Amino acid sequence: MGLESIFWAFWYILPAYVANASPVLVGGGRPIDGGRKWRDGKRLLGDGKTWRGFIGGVAIGTLVGVIQYFITPDFYGSLVTAVKLAFLLSFGALVGDLVGSFFKRRANLPRGAPAIGLDQLGFLISALAFAYPVKTLSSGQIIFLLVVSPFVHWGANYFAYRMGWKSVPW
């Protein structure tokens, strides 16, 4: 795969990355599950999934799409397409993150416990699926993102841990 198609793959997915990272900095407050428990007696999602993180992440990710449009208008065709795409990538990423937490709680994992695979790829697969109707990548680019995103995710989390933004390096 050429360098150019690698660049466009990262450029395309950037709103999803930013949306997934933003709650670490802007999250907190009221949990989405409102403290409710599932029938297994465990929390539905847990205290790590908050309204502020979700809404802030979708808003910041969508804003990234607006900025991207002004940098590379031809890649998107129109501002409306860029905003729709960034919104779906961001919303998809954070819905995928919630689904991941739902399964982690069912597996009896406490908030913040690592779930290898789910943590690194759940948000990505969900983002790609939500955005698919508006604009998609080649299958080679999608495979590329699936392979490299876990390393980017680990790198970003380690960085956030070293900066004191996260209490665990995953």
Ligand SMILES: CC(C)=CCC/C(C)=C/CC/C(C)=C/CC/C(C)=C/COC[C@@H](COP(=O)(O)O)OC/C=C(\C)CC/C=C(\C)CC/C=C(\C)CCC=C(C)C
């Ligand atoms: C303006 C505000 C309030 C927020 C801006 C959001 C922000 C800091 C965006 C950076 C976006 C970005 C390009 C992130 C990296 C990509 C990525 C996959 C992020 C996934 O999010 C992980 C996130 C939460 O983890 P969770 O899934 O367990 O919830 O981790 C939080 C990380 C950060 C807040 C720090 C962001 C990291 C950097 C700016 C450094 C990035 C470093 C690398 C990409 C290292 C690359 C390493 C390798 C091995 C290639």
Ligand SMILES: Nc1ccn([C@@H]2O[C@H](COP(=O)(O)OP(=O)(O)OP(=O)(O)O)[C@@H](O)[C@H]2O)c(=O)n1
């Ligand atoms: N919708 C969200 C997602 C994340 N966060 C914040 O970002 C942190 C890191 O996110 P993540 O790793 O996804 O959550 P975990 O705490 O690891 O919880 P879980 O075990 O449910 O994944 C959370 O602790 C929380 O402070 C948030 O406020 N709202």
Ligand SMILES: [Mg+2]
């Ligand atoms: Mg986590």
